[in-house]
Amino acid sequence: MRTINVEIITIGDEILIGQIVDTNSAWMGVELNKAGFRIAQITSVHDDANHIVNALNDALKRADVVLFTGGIGPTKDDITKHTLTEYFDTKLVFDEKVLRDIEELLKNRQRAMNELTRSQAMVPENCTVIQNPVGTAPITWFDKNEKIVVSMPGVPYEMKTAMTTEIIPRLKARFKTPAIVHRNVLVTGYPESALAIKIADWENALPADIHIAYLPNYGIVKLRLSGISDDGLSMDFAIKHQIEGLKEILGKAIVYEDDWPLEKIAGYWLTETNQSIATAESCTGGNIAHKITSVAGSSTYFKGSVIAYSNDIKTRILGVSEELISTHGAVSREVVEAMATGAQNLLKTDYAIATSGIAGPDGGTSKKPVGTIWISVAYKGGTYSKLFNFGKLREQNIERSTQAAFLMLLEQIKLINRDL
Amino acid sequence: MRTINVEIITIGDEILIGQIVDTNSAWMGVELNKAGFRIAQITSVHDDANHIVNALNDALKRADVVLFTGGIGPTKDDITKHTLTEYFDTKLVFDEKVLRDIEELLKNRQRAMNELTRSQAMVPENCTVIQNPVGTAPITWFDKNEKIVVSMPGVPYEMKTAMTTEIIPRLKARFKTPAIVHRNVLVTGYPESALAIKIADWENALPADIHIAYLPNYGIVKLRLSGISDDGLSMDFAIKHQIEGLKEILGKAIVYEDDWPLEKIAGYWLTETNQSIATAESCTGGNIAHKITSVAGSSTYFKGSVIAYSNDIKTRILGVSEELISTHGAVSREVVEAMATGAQNLLKTDYAIATSGIAGPDGGTSKKPVGTIWISVAYKGGTYSKLFNFGKLREQNIERSTQAAFLMLLEQIKLINRDL
Numbered sequence: 001m002r003t004i005n006v007e008i009i010t011i012g013d014e015i016l017i018g019q020i021v022d023t024n025s026a027w028m029g030v031e032l033n034k035a036g037f038r039i040a041q042i043t044s045v046h047d048d049a050n051h052i053v054n055a056l057n058d059a060l061k062r063a064d065v066v067l068f069t070g071g072i073g074p075t076k077d078d079i080t081k082h083t084l085t086e087y088f089d090t091k092l093v094f095d096e097k098v099l100r101d102i103e104e105l106l107k108n109r110q111r112a113m114n115e116l117t118r119s120q121a122m123v124p125e126n127c128t129v130i131q132n133p134v135g136t137a138p139i140t141w142f143d144k145n146e147k148i149v150v151s152m153p154g155v156p157y158e159m160k161t162a163m164t165t166e167i168i169p170r171l172k173a174r175f176k177t178p179a180i181v182h183r184n185v186l187v188t189g190y191p192e193s194a195l196a197i198k199i200a201d202w203e204n205a206l207p208a209d210i211h212i213a214y215l216p217n218y219g220i221v222k223l224r225l226s227g228i229s230d231d232g233l234s235m236d237f238a239i240k241h242q243i244e245g246l247k248e249i250l251g252k253a254i255v256y257e258d259d260w261p262l263e264k265i266a267g268y269w270l271t272e273t274n275q276s277i278a279t280a281e282s283c284t285g286g287n288i289a290h291k292i293t294s295v296a297g298s299s300t301y302f303k304g305s306v307i308a309y310s311n312d313i314k315t316r317i318l319g320v321s322e323e324l325i326s327t328h329g330a331v332s333r334e335v336v337e338a339m340a341t342g343a344q345n346l347l348k349t350d351y352a353i354a355t356s357g358i359a360g361p362d363g364g365t366s367k368k369p370v371g372t373i374w375i376s377v378a379y380k381g382g383t384y385s386k387l388f389n390f391g392k393l394r395e396q397n398i399e400r401s402t403q404a405a406f407l408m409l410l411e412q413i414k415l416i417n418r419d420l
Numbered sequence: 421m422r423t424i425n426v427e428i429i430t431i432g433d434e435i436l437i438g439q440i441v442d443t444n445s446a447w448m449g450v451e452l453n454k455a456g457f458r459i460a461q462i463t464s465v466h467d468d469a470n471h472i473v474n475a476l477n478d479a480l481k482r483a484d485v486v487l488f489t490g491g492i493g494p495t496k497d498d499i500t501k502h503t504l505t506e507y508f509d510t511k512l513v514f515d516e517k518v519l520r521d522i523e524e525l526l527k528n529r530q531r532a533m534n535e536l537t538r539s540q541a542m543v544p545e546n547c548t549v550i551q552n553p554v555g556t557a558p559i560t561w562f563d564k565n566e567k568i569v570v571s572m573p574g575v576p577y578e579m580k581t582a583m584t585t586e587i588i589p590r591l592k593a594r595f596k597t598p599a600i601v602h603r604n605v606l607v608t609g610y611p612e613s614a615l616a617i618k619i620a621d622w623e624n625a626l627p628a629d630i631h632i633a634y635l636p637n638y639g640i641v642k643l644r645l646s647g648i649s650d651d652g653l654s655m656d657f658a659i660k661h662q663i664e665g666l667k668e669i670l671g672k673a674i675v676y677e678d679d680w681p682l683e684k685i686a687g688y689w690l691t692e693t694n695q696s697i698a699t700a701e702s703c704t705g706g707n708i709a710h711k712i713t714s715v716a717g718s719s720t721y722f723k724g725s726v727i728a729y730s731n732d733i734k735t736r737i738l739g740v741s742e743e744l745i746s747t748h749g750a751v752s753r754e755v756v757e758a759m760a761t762g763a764q765n766l767l768k769t770d771y772a773i774a775t776s777g778i779a780g781p782d783g784g785t786s787k788k789p790v791g792t793i794w795i796s797v798a799y800k801g802g803t804y805s806k807l808f809n810f811g812k813l814r815e816q817n818i819e820r821s822t823q824a825a826f827l828m829l830l831e832q833i834k835l836i837n838r839d840l
Contacts, residue, residue, distance in 0.1 A: 013633055013646075014633065014635050014644070015445075015446070015449075015462070016449055016459040016460075016461070016462060017449050017450065017453050017459065017602065017646075018445070018446035018447060018448065018449025018450035018451075018453065018459075019446075019449075019450075019602075019604075019635065019642075019644065019679065020446065020635070021441065021442075021443050021446045022441075022442065022445070022446070023441050025435075025438070025442075025464070026435070026438040026439075026440065026441040026442070027438060028438065029435075029436055029437050029438025029439075030437065030438035030439075031438075033437050033438065039436040039437065039438075040436075040466075041436070041463065041464065041465060041471075041475075042435070042436060042463070042464040043461065043462070043463050043464075044445070044461065044462040044463075045461060046460075047633070051461075055461075058478065073612060073634065073636070074612065074613045074616065075612060075613070075616045075634045076616070076623070076632075077631075077632065077633045077634060078634075111611060112614075114613055114614060114617055115617065116613035116616055116617060117613045136613075155636070157811075157813070157816055182437065182439075184439075191531060192493060192494065192495060193494045193495070193534055193536035193537045193556075194532075194534060196494065196495045196496070196536055197534055197535065197536060203496070211497075212496075212497065213433055213434065213467070213497045214493065214495045214497060214498075215434050215439065215440070216493070216575075222439075224434070224439065226433075226437075259439065279706075279727075281706075284710075284713075285709055285710055285712070285713025285714070285718075285722075286699075286701075286706030286707070286708075286709030286710040286712075286713060286725055286727065287706070287710045287713075288706075289705055289706030289709075289710075289727045290704075290705055290706040290707045290709075290710045290818075292705070292706075293704075293705025293706060293707075293727075293729065293779075293818075294705070294814075294815065294818065296780070296781050296782070296814055297782070298705075298729075299729055299730075299783070302705075302729050303729055303730050303732075303733060304726065304727045304728050304729045304730060304733040304737075305706055305725070305726070305727035306724065306725070306726055306727075306737075307699075307706065307709045307713075307724045307725035307726075307727070308724050309713065309718075309719055309722050309723055309724045310719075310723050310724060312723075312768075313723060313724040313767060317724075317726075317737070317766070346737070347733060348732075359713075360716070361716050362716070362717070363719070391577075393577070394714075394716055395714065396577060398710075398713075398714065
């Protein structure tokens with residue numbers, strides 16, 4: 001089967017001036033890959049007719065399908081609909097059915113119709129109009145010269161709903177696609193270059209149709225094996241076979257055999273072992289709890305957290321003694337361990353993660369500069385604590401502390417539950 | 421002055437298959453705009469020599485500067501350095517100075533040199549090599565036919581450091597740029613189309629060199645006014661003048677006159693009024709606390725939080741009576757208000773935000789379906805509470821509840837402190 005190439009073009013000045021981060025394209029990439037479509041390129045362009053047309057012409061040279069997101073709101077700065085109408089040499093016509101869909105949606109949201117919203121029922125004549133079930137801007141699907149061009153909303157929720165319920169099913173009906181298989185292995189304990197040297201012989205012996213990529217992140221390297229094949233099952237089997245070889249080389253350095261976020265792995269292991277967790281966070285300010293609770297089903301193992309930004313709360317709620325804080329300082333092994341066991345006792349859990357550090361930009365001293373962070377994991381029987389320094393950037397200190405805390409937790413869960 | 425166009429090309433299969441979200445480009449867009457450079461296009465391409473070369477050729481037709489990020493790690497899947505060496509018809513040579521920089525960096529990180537890391541001292545002969553102060557991959561700067569092409573790391577921290585300390589200062593020295601001015605106004609209470617109708621006359625009377633864009637987000641619309649001018653001060657003055665006109669039309673619907681995240685506005689107002697805040701979170705799971713503490717300096721007004729995922733913690737720590745929970749259910753006005761006042765009393769703050777809802781995907785009932793969320797803001801003298809339904813997606817329920825909570829908090833702070 002031939003590879004079907006899809007290009008994504010995101011439209012909007014707000015992307016190019018950096019006012020928003022384009023999170024749509026990554027989501028679309030994952031879902032389209034699952035359906036067997038290869039993403040050939042992602043391009044972000046201005047709300048400008050010439051720019052949109054040039055990008056479309058370039059994309060059509062390379063791809064079978066071009067998916068536009070954005071620029072279809074009712075206000076004047078959004079010009080995608082007019083541009084595509086002209087490009088496909090057609091005209092805008094009033095669509096009674098689209099108007100009824102919009103009326104229904106507004107009624108459910110208890111919002112009034114106005115002239116601008118009504119204008120969204122004007123659609124290009126020679127295309128398939130697809131109802132947007134969760135917004136007022138209709139989706140347009142052009143099928144010309146064996147190529148598909150689709151224009152859909154940029155609002156993530158609307159785009160995701162349209163892709164899942166309409167666009168991907170229609171693309172799958174229109175094209176035969178091979179299977180695109182990705183498998184990931186999360187490795188700890190090796191910098192990227194040291195890992196590459198360690199597994200060089202294995203990598204050199206990989207079959208030509210299996211590709212490898214290294215994706216380093218703080219404290220872990222993701223190794224991705226990918227292949228395209230008409231026979232998805234046998235490609236998946238071939239990749240799994242290679243991963244078995246990798247396991248023989250790397251052993252316990254492999255944390256997990258899937259590209260799951262660490263909080264999802266932790267959640268899975270806690271569920272499997274019927275254990276619970278809490279957090280006591282100072283410098284991470286709730287980010288660890290936020291990550292834990294972003295996982296569906298986390299209420300079965302996550303009990304709660306105390307975010308203790310002030311020392312008073314560390315003392316009154318978590319039971320850390322004032323003396324301990326005044327002797328060692330809030331950012332110390334002693335205090336972070338007392339926070340962890342305090343949360344474990346208060347919230348009655350098997351594990352508790354605690355963090356205490358100086359996220360910055362202020363608050364550093366010569367002995368404890370910005371970036372100094374203590375992390376402790378309390379388990380039944382003790383605490384496991386480490387000191388880190390993650391540098392001067394507040395955002396990075398919060399993110400890396402969170403990642404490090406999950407890695408410590410995973411290590412500890414695996415030590416206690418050896419059959420995981 | 422002529423507009424200097426910059427294109428960003430991000431390299432890496434991981435972007436196109438959706439394994440990572442490209443957050444670099446947005447950050448670069450903001451910083452380059454501040455320095456007077458216009459981003460003409462952002463393109464994401466595969467780790468593939470032909471693809472990189474084609475994208476570079478296309479970009480050079482449109483832009484004065486092309487900035488590559490990514491694909492310069494030491495492993496085999498990273499090919500940017502080899503591709504650019506061939507493209508610029510040069511060869512790789514060993515650079516003693518680069519090796520010494522790498523050795524110094526490894527020494528500081530207590531890591532050993534290996535052959536792969538050493539290979540990063542091989543650099544293209546006819547380019548300017550710029551030291552990467554926080555990583556082992558050097559930055560390369562090509563200046564040919566009046567165009568600049570730069571290749572830098574994709575790791576966000578390394579890219580940001582390189583851009584701030586080296587690339588932007590060098591680009592500013594190389595090109596004269598006009599000022600690019602953006603000002604934003606955050607508006608609540610109007611859907612996008614209703615807002616556009618409300619301000620239509622004002623919008624139609626805008627000078628031709630000031631552009632407007634609408635950026636709807638849950639509960640707010642950002643209105644952005646932009647202009648490019650050799651005289652940045654007078655453009656800024658002209659835009660401010662237009663915003664004065666907008667204020668006459670929209671009055672209190674304008675929340676804030678800058679594109680700050682809501683948590684930063686809240687932090688600024690709390691600091692200005694010398695007031696403090698805490699949170700008691702159930703369905704948002706710490707995300708509100710995480711947002712509050714992402715703001716530098718938040719320790720002056722944020723005391724802490726109780727994340728109460730289990731009813732037991734709502735009762736034991738926040739002091740919500742068991743009877744209240746059994747009578748009304750955990751997701752109810754009564755319980756969320758008791759959580760808010762409970763946190764306010766426990767953590768001794770002026771304000772407290774509480775959330776209780778069903779984030780999903782499980783846990784919904786016919787009376788309280790997934791997406792049902794109560795939010796309360798406790799202030800000195802009472803509580804302000806609202807019921808929402810944000811639909812079926814867990815991630816969206818958490819995000820929208822967080823946004824709604826900050827909007828309610830801002831409304832309440834402004835009601836109490838009328839001179840803000």
